[in-house]
Amino acid sequence: MPETAPLAKVMATQGYGAEVILHGFTYDDAYQHCLELQEELGATFIHAFDDPDVIAGQGTLGLEMLSDLPDADALVVPIGGGGLIAGITIAARALRPNIKIIGVQAAGAASSRTSLDAGELRELPSIATIADGIAVKQPGALTFPIIQHLVDDVVLVNDEAIIGAVLLLMERSKMLVEGAGAAGVAALLSGAVNLQGMKVLVPLTGGNIDINLVGRFIEHGLATAGRYFVIHTRLTDRPGELMRLLTIIAEMRINVIDVRHQRISSRLPIMQREETLTLETRDRAQCDQLLQQLRAAGYVVEEAQALE
Amino acid sequence: MPETAPLAKVMATQGYGAEVILHGFTYDDAYQHCLELQEELGATFIHAFDDPDVIAGQGTLGLEMLSDLPDADALVVPIGGGGLIAGITIAARALRPNIKIIGVQAAGAASSRTSLDAGELRELPSIATIADGIAVKQPGALTFPIIQHLVDDVVLVNDEAIIGAVLLLMERSKMLVEGAGAAGVAALLSGAVNLQGMKVLVPLTGGNIDINLVGRFIEHGLATAGRYFVIHTRLTDRPGELMRLLTIIAEMRINVIDVRHQRISSRLPIMQREETLTLETRDRAQCDQLLQQLRAAGYVVEEAQALE
Numbered sequence: 001m002p003e004t005a006p007l008a009k010v011m012a013t014q015g016y017g018a019e020v021i022l023h024g025f026t027y028d029d030a031y032q033h034c035l036e037l038q039e040e041l042g043a044t045f046i047h048a049f050d051d052p053d054v055i056a057g058q059g060t061l062g063l064e065m066l067s068d069l070p071d072a073d074a075l076v077v078p079i080g081g082g083g084l085i086a087g088i089t090i091a092a093r094a095l096r097p098n099i100k101i102i103g104v105q106a107a108g109a110a111s112s113r114t115s116l117d118a119g120e121l122r123e124l125p126s127i128a129t130i131a132d133g134i135a136v137k138q139p140g141a142l143t144f145p146i147i148q149h150l151v152d153d154v155v156l157v158n159d160e161a162i163i164g165a166v167l168l169l170m171e172r173s174k175m176l177v178e179g180a181g182a183a184g185v186a187a188l189l190s191g192a193v194n195l196q197g198m199k200v201l202v203p204l205t206g207g208n209i210d211i212n213l214v215g216r217f218i219e220h221g222l223a224t225a226g227r228y229f230v231i232h233t234r235l236t237d238r239p240g241e242l243m244r245l246l247t248i249i250a251e252m253r254i255n256v257i258d259v260r261h262q263r264i265s266s267r268l269p270i271m272q273r274e275e276t277l278t279l280e281t282r283d284r285a286q287c288d289q290l291l292q293q294l295r296a297a298g299y300v301v302e303e304a305q306a307l308e
Numbered sequence: 309m310p311e312t313a314p315l316a317k318v319m320a321t322q323g324y325g326a327e328v329i330l331h332g333f334t335y336d337d338a339y340q341h342c343l344e345l346q347e348e349l350g351a352t353f354i355h356a357f358d359d360p361d362v363i364a365g366q367g368t369l370g371l372e373m374l375s376d377l378p379d380a381d382a383l384v385v386p387i388g389g390g391g392l393i394a395g396i397t398i399a400a401r402a403l404r405p406n407i408k409i410i411g412v413q414a415a416g417a418a419s420s421r422t423s424l425d426a427g428e429l430r431e432l433p434s435i436a437t438i439a440d441g442i443a444v445k446q447p448g449a450l451t452f453p454i455i456q457h458l459v460d461d462v463v464l465v466n467d468e469a470i471i472g473a474v475l476l477l478m479e480r481s482k483m484l485v486e487g488a489g490a491a492g493v494a495a496l497l498s499g500a501v502n503l504q505g506m507k508v509l510v511p512l513t514g515g516n517i518d519i520n521l522v523g524r525f526i527e528h529g530l531a532t533a534g535r536y537f538v539i540h541t542r543l544t545d546r547p548g549e550l551m552r553l554l555t556i557i558a559e560m561r562i563n564v565i566d567v568r569h570q571r572i573s574s575r576l577p578i579m580q581r582e583e584t585l586t587l588e589t590r591d592r593a594q595c596d597q598l599l600q601q602l603r604a605a606g607y608v609v610e611e612a613q614a615l616e
Contacts, residue, residue: 176483176484
């Protein structure tokens with residue numbers, strides 16, 4: 001596995017009795033190392049996706065889904081190397097020839113989409129996505145023709161949409177799904193695919209996500225939803241001024257997470273200091289209300305902006 | 309509901325078409341307000357736990373669990389007001405008279421435990437637990453005698469154990485369970501109850517937890533596991549000194565989350581400053597290794613301690 005593999009995946013694999021060797025930064029690096037090790041050790045190589053038996057095995061998920069919902073109109077399936085969608089597609093097309101099948105890739109690792117556009121297998125020079133489970137530089141020699149001929153469309157989702165889907169699945173469905181596993185839901189939520197009114201099957205294809213990454217997703221999601229709010233303002237540098245500011249915030253029942261002062265700056269008049277406050281707010285509306293209140297009380301206040 | 313109710317619970321209830329009125333800080337405050345509203349409005353009052361129909365309804369969970377695992381040796385069930393355990397116990401005792409039934413309460417809201425010890429219904433003066441779903445000041449007049457006569461034991465778990473159980477259920481079972489819902493698992497993990505070698509049923513009794521609280525649990529869990537590490541050290545206040553320190557940290561592949569300086573202190577020699585670094589470490593062993601390395605490089609370094 002690449003060194004970037006989630007600890008959860010490494011430990012789960014070790015839990016099945018395997019020895020796990022970490023190498024390189026992407027799946028493709030680890031794959032190359034794997035081929036070298038195989039030659040060195042004379043071991044049997046099992047490809048992660050470009051193997052007829054692996055594809056057939058993953059096809060059983062298609063059978064399972066269609067036995068749960070035999071009259072489904074559409075399937076939305078994440079694509080990394082393409083093994084899962086190849087298997088599901090072969091099975092689903094056999095049972096329901098006219099079912100709509102949509103593949104989903106991370107925008108930062110869109111190897112199948114790029115290959116489809118080129119009309120032939122292409123390798124991406126680099127990939128970048130939080131969905132490590134589908135971060136693969138090129139589709140397989142076996143899987144690509146299946147995608148090309150049997151899948152209706154391949155759409156892209158960005159990391160923002162993937163994070164949103166992971167959080168929604170946690171909040172509403174009480175399930176912890178990894179980024180790659182939530183890509184199908186992300187495609188539906190973001191509007192990358194529109195299947196309104198149809199009966200849609202979306203497999204949640206994995207839960208190997210490290211708890212610290214979940215923590216980051218939550219922070220990011222809360223900030224996006226206006227549940228974290230960072231403001232800059234100026235205070236006269238004398239006793240009671242910080243308390244006066246904090247009183248307004250406390251009266252709105254907003255929790256203060258962090259306060260930072262900056263005294264030294266050529267932009268600052270002498271005897272003034274800059275405060276950066278990190279706050280826990282209810283929603284975006286409360287953020288706006290706070291800005292209003294502080295301005296009404298005479299504060300020069302600005303919302304902190306992330307560097308572009 | 310009390311004002312402290314998780315937003316997830318409020319919104320889910322509104323989603324069923326209900327009007328939700330928030331009042332007071334605990335379940336018991338909300339309950340009192342509810343009785344007043346009922347008188348005012350002439351509405352029908354349905355008790356959250358101290359009602360024969362509610363108890364009977366919750367008893368169906370006991371039937372379900374024992375139909376899944378008919379030869380279970382023991383049941384471990386969270387207790388707030390006691391409705392759920394009363395129902396489950398009546399059902400389970402009818403099917404399997406000798407099954408062991410253990411109730412679990414949050415140590416900060418141990419109203420049933422306290423009442424059992426007193427031999428009569430007692431109201432706690434105050435309660436404090438992160439498991440809001442079982443934060444109730446006293447058991448019910450109906451539920452308490454059932455607990456007293458039919459439950460084998462009531463054990464306590466602290467918030468630390470509850471957080472650990474919520475995180476374990478996320479990491480291993482990919483399920484988001486609220487603090488109250490994970491109390492049974494917490495009792496088993498913490499050793500509050502020992503049922504080794506037995507077939508044990510533990511219902512996960514709720515998923516109403518706000519995503520920001522999950523974020524706090526994760527931060528706390530990571531800190532406990534040595535995945536966050538905060539250190540204090542001193543630097544001479546001149547160019548390059550901070551970089552020299554950070555080089556050692558970077559070479560160990562430790563990510564720096566936060567750096568804070570403190571220049572003004574009567575404890576500090578002039579021309580020295582104190583640095584507080586928040587780091588993302590791999591585990592406790594790496595934390596210790598870092599302390600060693602820094603000390604070997606001549607730094608006076610201390611691990612940050614929380615105020616007791």
